[in-house]
Amino acid sequence: MVGPTRPEFVLFGSSIVQMSYDRRGWGAILADIYSRRVLFLSLSPPADILLRGYLGWNSRRAVNVLDQIFPKDAAVKPSLVMVYFGGNDSMGPHPSGLGPHVPLPEYIENMRKIASHLKSLSDSTRIIFLSCPPVNEAVINENIRSGSFSEMIRTNELCKQYSEACIKLCQEINVTSVDLFTAVQRKDDWMNTCFIDGIHFSAEGSKIVVEEILKVLREADWKPSLHWKSMPIEFSEDSPYDIAAADGKTTFNPSSSTFYWEIQDDDTTTNIINLCIKT
Template sequence: MNARPVFVLFGSSIVQYSFSNGGWGATLADIYARKADIVLRGYIGWNSRRALQVIDKVFPKDSAVQPSLVIVYLGGNDSIAPHPSGLGPHVPIEEYIDNMRKIAEHLKSLSDKTRVIFLSCPPLNEELLKKSTSTALSEIVRTNETCRLYSEACISVSKEMDIKVVDLWNAVQRRDDWATACFTDGLHLSEEGSNIVVEEILTILKEADWDPCLHWKAMPTEFAEDSPYDLVSSSGQYTYNPSEWIYHRKLSWE
């Protein structure tokens, strides 16, 4: 039996929160439950500068097992306006581009079979975000316009480095009620917003010319053979193999 593929989700809070309350990471873990391990490496508040500092620790080149897929989200915190003190997560867009380029280079060097998908900055609901921000924090200036600029920068780097990218800024806004439906607090993704991320990722995995294909329907199901220990039919004459059952899902993913 071949080693079970590993998919790693790496980035800031949109990654860290992706396993909570219908998040996109949790949905991927369900879809790939018998096909691949979904590993969470999310770090709330991080920017591309901090991620680059630890990239070789999170993804060591000498690891015995390298991921089959790495999905990266960074940029939302980079896009926050600079604080007068010089502290905080802001990273100038030119440096952000360079950091993402270096992150892509490192991930692509892990193995010939390691694939990479970048997620660009989604839009945000500025009014809702202002209401939900803690008063314990200094004013955090985030705008939809800067999200667009950093999203476009991420897409540009992805094309330059020949890696796949999800244009979240535009994908989310294809839904008419995106500003109210896609966020929990104006910034972090609701279940509806997360479903958009999953749909975009699965589209890439289905269409990518990768060998092996990493789309869930193309991957073997682990321990899928029939067994006398499966659930017994009402007639008592045979068993039902449940390894491919997906009836429990709210959405039928393609």
């Protein structure tokens, strides 16, 4: 532990989560955005974004480790948990009986169990489910033909079924959701720009994920708000040790800046390119 205990934002899921810190991924962007944001000014340090992603996992495996990853007797309960399972569940069954496929009715019940467990942690723990995004079937099939994978059935029709089931469940049990299947397909040429391998998000795809998450956080009626612009900034006071401004008489306060990312949020764009800083 470094310094005081921080509020926890946990990303829980399969490889979409595990790889979210890679290639300017959506987890890394969120960690940057929230690196100086606190829940209560002078009462809490900035939020830590914790990665709990497991490549190849499905909802069945997730249910089996809920008590280990989210123990009910933990001293610190997460303020926000973002959950993604569905892509591997939605794969067609392998002839051998091996593989991550989970029948749709079981997937729904597994996601219900995950939501129930997370709700039981604390009245202040907020939950967001991310639905199954689309895939580039042509690229996936090319990988199969190249011998990278065994026989694998992964189609947009199956992704759509599991995505819709996740959204419907969230409406039923009052859990906030992000419809990634629809959001990704709003972008022109999404199949060629949003993925690195037909499945996992590229930098362009990750920006869509972040924009959708921030939209949900901005619109959610949560007290306190977990949207980054609504949260106070840690150590935000001006300092003579900040970088000198162009006028040579004042300093530039960088505390509200984010680095490297281009995020569309709340009808404004924060453009951070290379080492330039813009607020």
